[in-house]
Amino acid sequence: MKNTPTDTGRTVVVIGGGFSGLATAGLLAVSGHRVTLLEKQEELGGRAGRLRRAGFSFDTGPSWYLMPAVIEHWFELMGTSTQNELDLVDLPIGYRTWFQSDYTPLDMPSGAGAREAFESLQPGAGAALEKYLEKAAESHHLALEHFLYADLSDPASVLDPRLLPLLPRLAPLLAGSLESFVAKRFSDPRLRQILGYPAVFLGSSPKRTPALYQLMSHLDLTQGVKYPMGGFAQLVDAMASLCKDAGVQVITGAEATGIEVSGTGANARARGVRWIQEGTQRHLEAQTVVGAADLHHLETGLLPPEYRSSSAASWKRRDPGPSAVLLCLGIAGRLPGLSHHNLLFTADWDDNFGRIHRGEDLAEETSLYVCMPSATDPSVAPADHENLFILVPSPALPAWGTGGPDGTGSAQVEAVADAALDQLAAWVGIEDLRERIVVRQSFGPGDFAQNVNAWQGGALGLAHTLGQSAFFRPSNHSSKVHGLHYAGSSVRPGIGIPMCLISAEIIAKKINGITGKGPIDPGRPAWAAAAPRTASAREARP
Structure with a gap:
């Protein structure tokens, strides 16, 4: 059932069809605005790419389903639920870990199992973990x-008097590093790595990430880890379906070439978007424009200099976060040594992160993330095969080049991919791993730059350093142009699918005149009127 935008709603153009663009378009459409979404690629998803080859289906972007309440909240605002739209399963093991020179794997379940795992490495660490997770839950709530x-x-928001009593608790969490926060509580370096690794998924390192992000451990070690059957492409498809049902006009293969602005100084206002499709220049007028793409590209590529919120000098001071070399592998036969999520930690993290931050070549062995969704989902690989996705955090250097099928990527990308493949085989004990490869596809920093206009080829978005978190992260609203807003991992609140959905909600609150710090109440009139979805919506999708 399609929602009909009201005659009094605004005309909105959203640039970018990733999670933040879809989330923004859906919320604005369901609250009565007339929305058109432009996506330059032929498929929606942005960084959440997909690859289909020889019966395998690979997610080439996000693969870790965390903060389920945030995702559920967006679906609720759209008049439905994740239960209706997705087939979510709980992973019995959150992730499996390996440590350099000690290749005995350690599983990290949630709840009591996590305490037992910590206790096995350091006497007393189980009780310490309980206290740590209590603080992590407090940080999450704050x-x-x-x-x-x-x-x-x-x-x-900044001067809220309710924050004053919290300052004694907040100050050390905002000013101190995650690394030092963890080190005060755990002496075993392996436990420090387990609690510090979320910084990597925030585009930073434990030494440069505020201690507040200890909240990430609450998510996987307390709430557990879920997975949408069919992969994260299913989440993209579900959101796109809801957007279209709400009245969003979705146009793919449409590359935005400029944001049109009228007026100068305090009177500057967004008026529309220029875009190109199949070689033809086009134009859309709009009262509101939402840039849900890389912020650097939006400001320096689509806006004239006088309308940019950030100066060239400020961009030189910013940290793009790491890029990555990705390797999608189809493997003949089973790999029982691997779990769904797997983390391989090198011993010298300072050297590992330092090389990435300084833009140097990686060591022969480096920290890796390996996802094997076929451990949970038989639909992503042919029978008796495994689907592997290897992520190697790398410097944000587009000059490293792009990937390609079957080893045809740039020399630097393929060398990193080969080293990761050999490291995985050695650490996990899969001597014939190379011989069992039936599908291979690599991606490099150049792919992020080309495909999603990522600044310096960053894989995730601006790093969550102290100077790029909370108040110090770029705003969701242009400081120079009325009616121009920004969503996604480059702006507040930050990196990851849940953060992108929240950035969309911040914009929806602004445009709909909703004040208050918390999430939108689904009972508000604009959302209560949204047409509810039936329980069969998921089954009806192809």
Whole structure:
């Protein structure tokens, strides 16, 4: 059942069809606005890419389903639920870990199992973990209540008197590093790595990430880890379906070439978007424009200099976060030594992260993330085969080049991919791994730059350093142009699917005149009127 935008709603153009673009378009459409979404690639998803080859289906972007309540909330605002739209399963093991020179794997389940795993490496660490996770839960609550859904561009949010009593607790979490916070509580270096690794998925390192992000451990070690059957492409498809049902006009293969602005100074206002499709220049007028793509590209590629919120000098001071070399592998036969999520940690993290931050070549062995969704989902690989996705955090250097099928990528990308493949085989004990490869596809920093206009080929978005978190992260609203807003991993609140969905909600609150720090109440009139979805919506999708 399609929702009909009201005659009084705004005309909106959203640039970018990734998670933040879809989330923004859906929320604005369901609250009565007329929305067109432009996506330059032929398929929606942005960084959440997909690859289909020889019966394998690979996610080439996000693969870790965390903060399920945030994702559920977006679906609720769209008049449905994840239960209706997705087939979510709980992973019995959150992830499996390996440590350099000690190739005995350690499983990390959630709840009591996590305490037992910690205790096995350091006597007393189980009880210490309970206290740590209590603080992580507090940090998670503080972030949700005061920061994540708040429009920190509003002085009322920054000067909220309710924050004053919390300053003694907040100050060390915002000013101290995750590395030092963990080190004060655990002496075993392996446990420090387990609690510090979330910084990598925030585009940073434990030494450069605020201690507040200990909240990430609450998510996987307390709440557990879920997986959408069919892969994260299913999440993209479900969101796209809801957007279209809400009245969003989705146009793929449409590359935005300029944001049109009228007026100068305080009177500057967004008026529309220029775009090109199949070689033809086109134009859309709009009262509101939402840039849900890489912020650097939006500001330096689509806006004239006088309308840019950030100066060239400010961009030189910013940290793009790491890029990555990705390797998608179809493997003949089973790999029982691997779990769904797997983390391989090198002993010298300072050297590992330093090389990435300084833009140097990686060591022969480096920290890896390996996802094997076929351990959970038989639909992503042919029978008696495995689907592997290897992510190697790498410097943000597009000059490293792009990947390609069957080893045809740039020399630098394929060398990193080969080293990761050999490291995985040695650490996990799969001597014939290379011989069992039936599908191979690599991606490099150049692919992120080309495919999603990522600044310096960054894989995730601006790093979550102290100077690029919370109040200090770029705003969701242009400081120079009325009616121009920004969503996605380059702006507040940050990196990851849940953060992208929250950035969309910050914009929806602003455009709909909703004040308050927390999430939108689904009972508000604009959302209560959304046409509810039936329980069969998921089954009806192809």
